[in-house]
Amino acid sequence: MICKVDAASPITCLRSLGREGVRTIACSEWKNTPAFESQYCDEAVTVPSPTEDVHRYKDALLQLARRDDVRTIIPLGEENVYVLSKYRDEFRKHVAPFWNVTTPDRHHPILSLHEL
Numbered sequence: 001m002i003c004k005v006d007a008a009s010p011i012t013c014l015r016s017l018g019r020e021g022v023r024t025i026a027c028s029e030w031k032n033t034p035a036f037e038s039q040y041c042d043e044a045v046t047v048p049s050p051t052e053d054v055h056r057y058k059d060a061l062l063q064l065a066r067r068d069d070v071r072t073i074i075p076l077g078e079e080n081v082y083v084l085s086k087y088r089d090e091f092r093k094h095v096a097p098f099w100n101v102t103t104p105d106r107h108h109p110i111l112s113l114h115e116l
Helices: 008-019 054-065 078-086 088-092
Strands: 025-028 043-046
Touching: 025 054, 054 078, 054 088, 078 088
Parallel strands: 025 043
Antiparallel strands: none
C-alpha cells in the first residue's frame, strides 16, 4: 500500500512495483489524484485527511493494514511517517515495518522487493 499519492513520486513508485508484479493499493485523501488512474494502481482507496483528523486517518490506514493482501505500507509524506512511527506497535501487528527498516550496518535485514 502506498500512501500520499497526490504527487509525482507515488506514480513512479506504483509503476516500479507494478512492473515487478506487486499488487498495489494507493490511498489518498483526494478522490481525483492522478495516481488513482495509473495502470499500475490495482486499487484506489480514499482515506480521511491526516491534517484534519489524524486519528481517523490512522484508523483508516490500520483498517487497510489488517487486510490479508496488504503486506507493507510505503509512506510518502511527513504525515505518513509520523502516523506510522507514532503508532508503530499497532501497525507492526499487521504489516512489515517498511517505514522502520534499518541499514545493514545495524545488522537488520532490509526487505527486498520480492519479500514484500
